[in-house]
Amino acid sequence: MTREDMLARLIAQASTEGGELITLRAIVEEASELGATRVLDRLGLADASAQDDIDELRELLSAWRDAKASAWKAMVAWLVRGALALLLVGIAMRLGLGGLLQ
Incomplete structure (x- = not known):
């Protein structure tokens, strides 16, 4: 039935x-x-392989999320480094050390 x-x-x-x-x-x-x-x-x-397909999709999604988080962290780290470099250049200019930069 x-x-x-x-x-x-x-x-x-x-x-x-x-x-x-x-x-x-x-x-x-x-x-x-x-x-x-x-x-x-x-x-x-x-079908019988559906569970394997779902497991693979979950692994792929997890890897995507990890890669996205790493990319954001790297971008923030580069922005902070750039801001600190600009701050150091500004301090050097303020102290009259601009001649050393040329």
């Missing part, structure tokens, strides 16, 4: 016997399982 058949039987049972709580819960559970299966099929994640 497929999930569609089970869901149809549960809905028929609920309409004939009334909506008992256990029947309604079973309908919700079967409908959600059927919906999840359809979504996984549409995304192409219903």
Whole structure:
């Protein structure tokens, strides 16, 4: 019996016997399982290698986040170094050591 058949039987049972709580819960559970299966099929994640694919995507995303964080840190470090170099040049000019810079 497929999930569609089970869901149809549960809905028929609920309409004939009334909506008992256990029947309604079973309908919700079967409908959600059927919906999840359809979504996984549409995304192409219903096969046996889907878990490996998701694991690889997570590793790739983690590596991207690490690379992005490293790039930001490097950029900030270069900006700080540039600002400090300009500050040192400014101090040297103030102290009259501009001749040493030429």
